[in-house]
Amino acid sequence: MEKQQTDKRAAIMQAAMELIAEQGFHGTPTSQIAQRAGIGVGTIYRYFKDKDALIEVIHENVHGTFISTFTESYDPQLPVRENYLRIFSTLTRLFIANPYEIKFIEQFYNSPYGIAKKRADEIECDKPLFAFFGQGIQQQVVKDLPFEILLGLSLGPVLFLVRDHQNGFVNLNDQLIADIVSASWDAVKR
Amino acid sequence: MEKQQTDKRAAIMQAAMELIAEQGFHGTPTSQIAQRAGIGVGTIYRYFKDKDALIEVIHENVHGTFISTFTESYDPQLPVRENYLRIFSTLTRLFIANPYEIKFIEQFYNSPYGIAKKRADEIECDKPLFAFFGQGIQQQVVKDLPFEILLGLSLGPVLFLVRDHQNGFVNLNDQLIADIVSASWDAVKR
Amino acid sequence: MEKQQTDKRAAIMQAAMELIAEQGFHGTPTSQIAQRAGIGVGTIYRYFKDKDALIEVIHENVHGTFISTFTESYDPQLPVRENYLRIFSTLTRLFIANPYEIKFIEQFYNSPYGIAKKRADEIECDKPLFAFFGQGIQQQVVKDLPFEILLGLSLGPVLFLVRDHQNGFVNLNDQLIADIVSASWDAVKR
Amino acid sequence: MEKQQTDKRAAIMQAAMELIAEQGFHGTPTSQIAQRAGIGVGTIYRYFKDKDALIEVIHENVHGTFISTFTESYDPQLPVRENYLRIFSTLTRLFIANPYEIKFIEQFYNSPYGIAKKRADEIECDKPLFAFFGQGIQQQVVKDLPFEILLGLSLGPVLFLVRDHQNGFVNLNDQLIADIVSASWDAVKR
DNA sequence: TATGAATGAGCATTCATTCAT
DNA sequence: AATGAATGAATGCTCATTCAT
Numbered sequence: 001m002e003k004q005q006t007d008k009r010a011a012i013m014q015a016a017m018e019l020i021a022e023q024g025f026h027g028t029p030t031s032q033i034a035q036r037a038g039i040g041v042g043t044i045y046r047y048f049k050d051k052d053a054l055i056e057v058i059h060e061n062v063h064g065t066f067i068s069t070f071t072e073s074y075d076p077q078l079p080v081r082e083n084y085l086r087i088f089s090t091l092t093r094l095f096i097a098n099p100y101e102i103k104f105i106e107q108f109y110n111s112p113y114g115i116a117k118k119r120a121d122e123i124e125c126d127k128p129l130f131a132f133f134g135q136g137i138q139q140q141v142v143k144d145l146p147f148e149i150l151l152g153l154s155l156g157p158v159l160f161l162v163r164d165h166q167n168g169f170v171n172l173n174d175q176l177i178a179d180i181v182s183a184s185w186d187a188v189k190r
Numbered sequence: 191m192e193k194q195q196t197d198k199r200a201a202i203m204q205a206a207m208e209l210i211a212e213q214g215f216h217g218t219p220t221s222q223i224a225q226r227a228g229i230g231v232g233t234i235y236r237y238f239k240d241k242d243a244l245i246e247v248i249h250e251n252v253h254g255t256f257i258s259t260f261t262e263s264y265d266p267q268l269p270v271r272e273n274y275l276r277i278f279s280t281l282t283r284l285f286i287a288n289p290y291e292i293k294f295i296e297q298f299y300n301s302p303y304g305i306a307k308k309r310a311d312e313i314e315c316d317k318p319l320f321a322f323f324g325q326g327i328q329q330q331v332v333k334d335l336p337f338e339i340l341l342g343l344s345l346g347p348v349l350f351l352v353r354d355h356q357n358g359f360v361n362l363n364d365q366l367i368a369d370i371v372s373a374s375w376d377a378v379k380r
Numbered sequence: 381m382e383k384q385q386t387d388k389r390a391a392i393m394q395a396a397m398e399l400i401a402e403q404g405f406h407g408t409p410t411s412q413i414a415q416r417a418g419i420g421v422g423t424i425y426r427y428f429k430d431k432d433a434l435i436e437v438i439h440e441n442v443h444g445t446f447i448s449t450f451t452e453s454y455d456p457q458l459p460v461r462e463n464y465l466r467i468f469s470t471l472t473r474l475f476i477a478n479p480y481e482i483k484f485i486e487q488f489y490n491s492p493y494g495i496a497k498k499r500a501d502e503i504e505c506d507k508p509l510f511a512f513f514g515q516g517i518q519q520q521v522v523k524d525l526p527f528e529i530l531l532g533l534s535l536g537p538v539l540f541l542v543r544d545h546q547n548g549f550v551n552l553n554d555q556l557i558a559d560i561v562s563a564s565w566d567a568v569k570r
Numbered sequence: 571m572e573k574q575q576t577d578k579r580a581a582i583m584q585a586a587m588e589l590i591a592e593q594g595f596h597g598t599p600t601s602q603i604a605q606r607a608g609i610g611v612g613t614i615y616r617y618f619k620d621k622d623a624l625i626e627v628i629h630e631n632v633h634g635t636f637i638s639t640f641t642e643s644y645d646p647q648l649p650v651r652e653n654y655l656r657i658f659s660t661l662t663r664l665f666i667a668n669p670y671e672i673k674f675i676e677q678f679y680n681s682p683y684g685i686a687k688k689r690a691d692e693i694e695c696d697k698p699l700f701a702f703f704g705q706g707i708q709q710q711v712v713k714d715l716p717f718e719i720l721l722g723l724s725l726g727p728v729l730f731l732v733r734d735h736q737n738g739f740v741n742l743n744d745q746l747i748a749d750i751v752s753a754s755w756d757a758v759k760r
Numbered sequence: 761t762a763t764g765a766a767t768g769a770g771c772a773t774t775c776a777t778t779c780a781t
Numbered sequence: 782a783a784t785g786a787a788t789g790a791a792t793g794c795t796c797a798t799t800c801a802t
Binding site for chain 2: 110146151155158164167169170179183184189
């Protein structure tokens with residue numbers, strides 16, 4: 001049954017993602033993944049070559065979801081400032097709404113796997129934002145700094161504060177999100 | 191000889207820090223630490239109760255160095271803006287100059303050990319910065335936002351960009367550091 | 381298959397019991413147990429939590445066998461003397477027929493585990509014998525000595541001589557066993 | 571200094587004997603022996619080839635002490651019964667007065683070392699007792715049983731009960747010792 | 761297709777022994 | 782002669798992966 005297969009595959013991925021988010025990659029045995037997914041250990045190896053491949057696929061999945069949600073929030077018609085506020089508010093809410101995914105991604109990029117992947121991902125991620133900031137610079141509403149710096153000024157606070165939120169150090173409600181994004185706009189705007 | 195002992199202990203800590211920075215805690219066997227330190231495996235256990243104690247001590251060491259360097263960069267006599275630029279430029283340069291230490295700290299806070307330590311450390315770290323930002327708010331030169339948010343706006347870009355620097359995505363020279371800190375000041379300033 | 385599982389578990393227990401009897405607990409690595417049992421090291425841990433649990437279970441097994449065999453040999457209807465001869469002859473033959481088991485039990489009670497277990501076991505073991513000797517004292521056919529002393533006078537020679545037998549210093553045939561038990565009866569009888 | 575050397579050697583032996591009696595052979599690291607003896611680890615190896623040799627020498631020492639004390643308690647002039655009572659009372663008191671030594675000997679004979687030694691020791695030990703029981707048989711006051719059996723009937727209860735005494739299951743005072751030896755005499759006497 | 765029992769390489773840790781001082 | 786820091790072989794145990802059912 002096609003449906004059955006997909007179900008199991010998805011269950012394995014969900015179980016693995018949650019457990020790795022909670023316990024880290026090395027703290028999560030395949031046996032535990034199988035147990036939470038409600039399947040046998042051997043079954044994991046019918047859907048994924050090995051544990052590394054499983055991690056890889058989960059990463060691609062999470063990463064893809066993030067990218068597409070983000071891309072949709074960008075509207076080339078809007079003025080730069082409005083777009084900025086939209087993009088980074090949406091991104092912040094997206095991260096907050098997906099704590100497991102974010103935790104997993106962090107674990108992933110901190111592990112040996114992520115090292116290589118990271119560069120490729122960033123480049124891919126950056127494409128739409130690169131265009132966006134380029135437009136801002138051209139219109140002289142954004143500081144004339146290298147793209148990577150602008151990314152750090154805008155995404156850095158978001159990532160830092162989402163982590164704080166998930167660790168319970170701060171509680172990011174909509175007002176606070178608006179404040180943050182508005183403030184970081186001050187950093188990038190001319 | 192006193193010298194010899196200190197040498198071995200330091201060699202173990204240095205080797206462990208570098209390897210854990212590169213490969214993570216679980217990815218770094220004691221045998222490898224011993225090999226890079228140029229000593230026998232058993233010797234590790236003459237200086238540290240176990241592997242956990244070793245990373246605990248390394249963490250305290252690195253953490254202490256960071257704290258003291260940071261504290262020294264703060265001069266209550268200076269105006270808020272000048273202090274801000276000094277503090278965060280120094281911090282950025284400190285991080286860049288100690289790539290292994292930074293990587294290690296990240297690995298540490300991502301491991302089960304760090305979970306508990308993190309909150310305590312952050313509170314300790316924050317004390318001087320808390321006072322600093324409080325002063326800025328009082329003088330109405332800094333936005334009236336929660337301390338944690340101000341921290342995210344200032345420290346977030348630094349951490350993000352240092353990581354980028356270490357991954358080779360960007361090359362943070364003194365000019366760029368000045369630009370970043372100056373821009374992030376725009377985010378926190380009123 | 382149920383059969384297979386039981387086989388492996390039994391093979392591990394038998395191998396462990398033999399080797400521990402011969403070499404002691406600390407002299408018997410898990411790798412050696414696995415090898416003699418004809419299984420992989422990891423398999424031990426499918427059936428037993430750890431090495432400690434393994435010997436605990438072996439102990440309970442051996443102990444249980446001894447207790448039940450002993451209990452069956454006691455017939456309250458018989459006169460005290462006949463019962464004594466039956467009980468201790470049976471016990472002696474039981475010990476001789478199970479040399480590994482006896483050696484294992486000795487090793488067990490000499491290890492840190494046994495210290496605690498021993499008192500509990502002895503009390504349990506003693507219950508039927510306590511009743512038996514009490515009856516003998518009441519009937520004035522057994523010396524009026526503390527129960528523990530009577531146990532030493534009756535069981536002491538048996539244990540001593542079984543050990544001698546197993547070490548090849550003496551060969552306990554049925555005649556000799558009868559002689560021993562008959563003689564030790566002289567020690568306890570009035 | 572001759573005196574110094576002997577002192578250290580004796581201190582090592584005493585420390586090792588006590589610790590092995592308490593913790594067993596495998597539970598007693600050389601470092602602990604050195605610590606209790608108040609000397610450096612390396613020093614052990616100046617007096618003894620290795621740990622095995624140390625054990626061996628302690629055994630010979632303890633064994634020799636027991637043998638000589640025992641031999642002195644035998645008076646060929648006395649009647650067999652009186653001699654029996656003297657010998658085994660003395661032996662019992664000797665064991666009780668030297669709990670460490672007894673525990674050590676037990677540990678020794680249970681370890682791989684003891685296996686071989688035991689036969690030789692028993693033969694040596696037995697010599698005087700062999701003569702004693704032979705005389706008793708000849709005079710027709712002792713049962714005509716093999717020497718080893720007579721040894722089991724007489725020594726078995728003593729060893730069993732001394733162990734019980736040391737484990738706190740029974741308290742062997744002089745009266746009880748007299749009772750035990752008197753009762754075991756009933757077992758061997760004709 | 762799905763399973764989970766079996767496996768053994770790999771890890772942290774201990775400890776008898778050596779040897780430079 | 783005495784020391785104890787240094788060593789690495791050996792051990793108990795875990796867990797990714799395989800394969801017979």
